[in-house]
Amino acid sequence: MGIQSNQYVSEYQDFNDIFPGQQLPWLNQLRKAALASFSKQGFPSSKDEEWRYVNFSAIEKKVFLPKSAEAIPEIDKKLIEPYQIENCFNMVFLNGRFSEQLSDISGLPSRVQLCSMVHALQYFPEQVSEYFGKAVDTEDHGFIHFNSAWFADGWFLKLPENIRLDKPIHIIHVASDPEVLAATRNIIVIDKNARVDLFESYTSLTDGAYLTTAVNEIFIDENAEVYFCKLQNESEKAFHFSGIYVNQEQEAKFNHDVFSFGSQTSRNEVNTDLGYAAECCLNGLYLGRKKQVMDNHTRIHHRMPNAISRETYKGILDQRARGIFQGRVIVHQDAQKTDSEMNNKNLLLSEDAEADTKPQLEIYADDVKCAHGVTVGQLDETSIFYLQTRSIDRETAENMLTFAFANEMIEKIQQNHFRALVLEQLLARFPQMEIRKEWVL
């Protein structure tokens, strides 16, 4: 297609030595097919209905390439200190590659497998092949083709039956190079009755324009439970694509909170397939300013009866920022007694900010309870006046109400350390408001 997609093809050979799993025919084949599809279609364009509101065309002005193994710099642990959470298993990825030096996963229970994708593809590739490409639709769109072809590392987690991990796992992705490509492929397998808290944060040590793409495939077996919190705090020039694709078996639970604060243009996809009486709860907060574009795209398939889905996304858009919410709920024919609620609320803080919201319900079963609601609005004048009558000046009142709107999402975070970290980053977005911390309930 475009010059760039050709260039990604011609450059590809030069990076062969960094792609893991070269010895695996199935993976080579998959990568080859993905690269071929990408060279034909390129990155998705806003002509595609599913990509209507987000314009990734700026991504084509550059070619983003991974760093060779030797070129990955060592960084000082201190630089990522704000992201270090106590009492966690910590894995750090630098420009999309696992950093042994910065990570610490000691003390992991012996039957739990947690390692880099490079390691997994070397030591137990047959396990990886069992799951790779099984939750995601590998043909869905250009970012997935691109990720399949270009991923250089990622993480692999397998939690065996009945293991309920007390200590959370924190994956920290750090970009340190202004034009780098960080493409990770991640597989998370949670067996029956197991439970885990996962936290993934994306941050940068550069304010450059780089490209992150991450594809997470999550398999949650019967009665197992995953809490997955994601913080996207990339450089405000970066591009970020992340897709989380989940298979939930009978009565499996998936709770997800995503916070988008950074990047120039970002797309978060969360797709889940709900088994019998499975439950998912998807929450998101996107905070845009300047000319940031934040696209949230969710798809929930109710395939079996009695499943519950809850979804709350909130956007706060300032200056010329644009926020997008496209939420699709598909209730298949057999999914009787489905209980689904979807909600999207947007706060526009400037006249030039924009929110596009598109909830979509497709219902093929008759005995279901589905609700959805969306709002796009400004701060409530009645509330501002009420605060003023209590001596609070208008600007502080506006800040309080904006913060409160965001804080409602922060409060949903189920893990204390995660909550504190995300809050810290949220507060950093309002440097003029030193006292905000006290507003926290």
Next chain:
Amino acid sequence: MLTIENLHVSIEDKQILKGINLEVKAGEVHAIMGPNGSGKSTLSHILAGKPGYTVTQGSITYLGKDLLEMDPEIRAREGVFLAFQYPVEIPGVSNIYLLKAALNAIRKHHGLDEADAMDFLKIIKQKTALVEMDQEFLYRSVNQGFSGGEKKRNEILQMAVLEPKLCILDETDSGLDIDALKVVANGVNSLRSPERSFVMITHYQRLLDYIKPDYVHVLADGKIVRSGGPELALELEEKGYSWLEEQAVA
């Protein structure tokens, strides 16, 4: 303390207040009664500085200053407090934080240091006890999920903490059960002092049994049509408003 002269107010070209005159001296308690829609809440909003109204004629002087010139938060810092007929819910802002921010804004306005954490907690503890409110409410979002009566009690708590000079209570008694009414009245009475004045809007004589007013005014169709002592409230209880409205038209 407060002088309202010939006040005319309209909203969206509709004349609501049509020449109000009212003088409230320090330490006095004034009750304002009157039929639904007569302009009582409008008057309270004007005093608090709510935007959207147009003052077409008249003036309001508060402690020698032109009240209408002040922003709402300045009025509040200068001692004007409105207990709302319909208190606003503010999800995500805790009661205790609002109280602290409000108190400190007032202190700062008067050139005082912020209350330190210990002092603040002491004040709060004492005032929640005064309105018989559970401490748990302090950590909830402002008015969110509060019952009607709890909201009213919360308004009185704020008033007790902020210690205003001019307290305007817009139907604080409506929706209160007998016990809650006593608690609220008790809170108000304990705040009564020679320096503090009250304007109480109410529909019920009952409140005036607990908080004895110095004056009772009847507001009908945007005007004060009758003023008197506490006995006027009793007369209204008996006869309703129609006889006054008829007189006013006549």
